[in-house]
Amino acid sequence: MNSELVVALLFLSLGFLFIIGQWTAFALAAVGILVIMVTKGWLGLLGLSSVVWNNSNSYILISIPMFLLMGEVILRSGSSKNFYTGIVKMTHRLPGGLLHANIVACAIFSAVSGSSVATAASVGTVAIPELKKAGYQHSAIYGSLAAGGTLGILIPPSIIMVLYAALVEESVGKMFIAGIIPGLMLSLIFMLYIAVKVYRDPSIAPHMAKAEKMSSELASSSLSSALWDVVPIVSLLVVVLGGIYSGLTTPTEASAVGAAGSMLLAAGYRKLNWEVFRDSVMATVKTTCMVAMIIIGAQILSMALIFSGLSREISEWIVGLGLSKWEFFAILVVLYIILGCFVDGISMIYMTLPVLLPVIKVFGFDLIWLGVIITILIELGQITPPVGLNLFTIHGISGGAKFSEVVSGSVPYVFLMVIAIVLLTIWPEIATWLPETMRGK
Incomplete structure (x- = not known):
């Protein structure tokens, strides 16, 4: 598939997922995986594990x-x-x-x-x-x-x-x-x-x-x-x-x-007190997980752009x-x-x-x-x-x-x-x- 079609596929699929209200992290990751499969096939997905690990181990x-x-x-x-x-x-x-x-x-x-x-x-x-x-x-x-x-x-x-x-x-x-x-x-x-x-x-x-x-x-x-x-x-x-x-x-x-x-x-x-500490930790975990998921999703898309x-x-x-x-x-x-x-x-x-x-x-x-x-x-x-x-x-x-x-x-x-x-x-x-x-x- 030529570059113009890949770019069109990327923007259309990403825009569609955002319009229907898909979470940002999953939208980025899904489009990245789609681009990888279109350009490199199933073998291109082998690098996803290293993306997740490298961005989680920083x-x-x-x-x-x-x-x-x-x-x-x-x-x-x-x-x-x-x-x-x-x-x-x-x-x-x-x-x-x-x-x-x-x-x-x-x-x-x-x-x-x-x-x-x-x-x-x-x-x-x-x-x-x-x-x-x-x-x-x-x-x-x-x-x-x-x-x-x-x-x-x-x-x-x-x-x-x-x-x-x-x-x-x-x-x-x-x-x-x-x-x-x-x-x-x-x-x-x-x-x-x-x-x-x-x-x-x-x-x-x-x-x-x-x-x-x-x-x-x-x-x-x-x-x-x-x-x-x-x-x-x-x-x-x-x-x-x-x-x-x-x-x-x-x-x-x-x-x-x-x-x-x-x-x-x-x-x-x-x-x-315990309630303040518990709620603070839980809120921190939720926000951290959200940030981490966005980072991983965006890095998958970034890897797709580089691979392609x-x-x-x-x-x-x-x-x-x-x-x-x-x-x-x-x-x-x-x-x-x-x-x-x-x-x-x-x-x-x-x-x-x-x-x-x-x-x-x-x-x-x-x-x-x-x-x-x-x-x-x-x-x-x-x-x-x-x-x-x-x-x-x-x-x-x-x-x-x-x-x-x-x-x-x-x-x-x-x-x-x-x-x-x-x-x-x-x-x-x-x-x-x-x-x-x-x-x-």
């Missing part, structure tokens, strides 16, 4: 369940509520009030969660009832939480960054550190947008003093009590990222330290188009934006990078810098319909809001992320400077 990927466990323990122990309360006490006097608290809380909490959805859910569960009582515009609440939640996959530790680094054979530690400044920059861009929006229309965010329905707990402005709520989680973040940056721990070791630290933190709040020669032919075709470096980059950005509307982030990188990585290397892109760009593009996909996971998460905990209201509040943040990508393209040092200063690089 030292780097051990960090994924550990980082997930760290976030789950903090979420389920209720530590996130204390943390959000502290952030509110520190930020409520800013123009935009508690909308800033949403961004700051998401930015910091994402660093101990590693998950966009978990960040949006944990902060949103506490924030939405309180901000509604204070009279904040509903779409502004939902938009700030959905967008703030996306920071969970940019500010380290990040599951997406672990998977990207493993695919392109770059340092996970460098990828983590590279996400810090861009993550902070994106947070500040979000907050600047909120401040300008509220300045133009003060009714969006009533001043704290006028929010009579706000709970007395959150209305308190004691700095000492705010620090007591915030410092423990920030300290855990400093230990985890500081160990990686200084070279004292590998990312895998740091993930274990973080998981143990989250349990100590929950115990310090006297909220660590499609990967090489597609790469040669792209290079043969005579595109400049930045024309290719613009097409890559558009490709990820479109894919983000329909496909989850893990599937996106495993579907595209095995094919595009040779071309990316030909054009000489810095892989650490490009990893940050791709992570932001995946973030963007979290808040673009029809398959924006953060949109569904916020809608699910909103208490009956219209989905269109959640979407309308999130749309401006899509353009803000594009601005961040433009800034990183003009000044790549925003992402590359800090990793270059790491010890033991």
Whole structure:
């Protein structure tokens, strides 16, 4: 079968399986097996066992369940509520009030969660009832939480960054550190947008003093009590990222330290019990299994593309188009934006990078810098319909809001992320400077 027919078979079968609602992992694996059988016959399937083993026996990927466990323990122990309360006490006097608290809380909490959805859910569960009582515009609440939640996959530790680094054979530690400044920059861009929006229309965010329905707990402005709520989680973040940056721990070791630290933190709040531990472990196992299945399914498809020669032919075709470096980059950005509307982030990188990585290397892109760009593009996909996971998460905990209201509040943040990508393209040092200063690089 010629290459054109194989490509047509691949896209049609993959599209069909996604349309009928087949799980991503099984859809990728099924199409990969189909391509292998069409091009290599039954003997081509002999290599599947090594694909499954090699992708399940990776030292780097051990960090994924550990980082997930760290976030789950903090979420389920209720530590996130204390943390959000502290952030509110520190930020409520800013123009935009508690909308800033949403961004700051998401930015910091994402660093101990590693998950966009978990960040949006944990902060949103506490924030939405309180901000509604204070009279904040509903779409502004939902938009700030959905967008703030996306920071969970940019500010380290990040599951997406672990998977990207493993695919392109770059340092996970460098990828983590590279996400810090861009993550902070994106947070500040979000907050600047909120401040300008509220300045133009003060009714969006009533001043704290006028929010009579706000709970007395959150209305308190004691700095000492705010620090007591915030410092423990920030300290855990400093230990985890500081160990990686200084070279004292590998990312895998740091993930274990973080998981143990989250349990100590929950115990310090006297909220660590058997139920919290059991539910945290079960949630971690379920998410880890989902990620592992997607990785295996995507790698089967990747192997099929390599065995059939499609990967090489597609790469040669792209290079043969005579595109400049930045024309290719613009097409890559558009490709990820479109894919983000329909496909989850893990599937996106495993579907595209095995094919595009040779071309990316030909054009000489810095892989650490490009990893940050791709992570932001995946973030963007979290808040673009029809398959924006953060949109569904916020809608699910909103208490009956219209989905269109959640979407309308999130749309401006899509353009803000594009601005961040433009800034990183003009000044790549925003992402590359800090990793270059790491010890033991």
